[in-house]
Amino acid sequence: MDCALSSYNLSDEDRQEYLNVKRKYIAFINEYNDNKIKLNEEQFNWLKVLNGKWKSASLNKSLNFFFDMKKCHSYLNFMLLEESLNERWREYIEDFMKWRVRMMAIVHMKWVNFR
Numbered sequence: 001m002d003c004a005l006s007s008y009n010l011s012d013e014d015r016q017e018y019l020n021v022k023r024k025y026i027a028f029i030n031e032y033n034d035n036k037i038k039l040n041e042e043q044f045n046w047l048k049v050l051n052g053k054w055k056s057a058s059l060n061k062s063l064n065f066f067f068d069m070k071k072c073h074s075y076l077n078f079m080l081l082e083e084s085l086n087e088r089w090r091e092y093i094e095d096f097m098k099w100r101v102r103m104m105a106i107v108h109m110k111w112v113n114f115r
Contacts, residue, residue, distance in 0.1 A: 006059040008106050017099045018059060024092040025054055031088045039079075046075045063107050066100055 029051065039047065050072035057065070073093060080089040 002062045002064060003107075004060045004062060005103060005107075010059065010106070014102065014106070015059065017095075017102065021092070021095045021099050022054065022057065024088070024095055028088040028092045043076075043079055046072050050076065063100075063103050066103070069096075 032047075050069060053065075053069050053072070073096070076089070077093060080086060
């Protein structure tokens with residue numbers, strides 16, 4: 001899982017799904033900024049970490065890079081699903097999880113076929 005995702009010969013659909021997830025994250029952030037939602041310091045720090053990860057995200061990163069977002073997602077899920085941002089967040093997190101599982105399958109199949 002340490003190879004860049006781009007090394008797995010992803011289909012155009014796989015690449016498009018990645019871009020769609022990233023767009024949904026941006027839509028969530030835009031709504032967050034537009035509504036000037038107040039978060040406590042700890043919540044803001046988790047969002048800041050996740051935002052930093054998305055700023056450096058690309059298909060040249062490994063699947064592990066995207067798994068490292070899990071801690072941020074877990075904490076933010078707890079609070080954001082209770083807030084007014086829940087629809088945008090839910091759309092993003094559902095698509096992200098589907099995409100990540102798809103990437104896991106691709107990486108696994110490549111590894112199995114390599115053996």
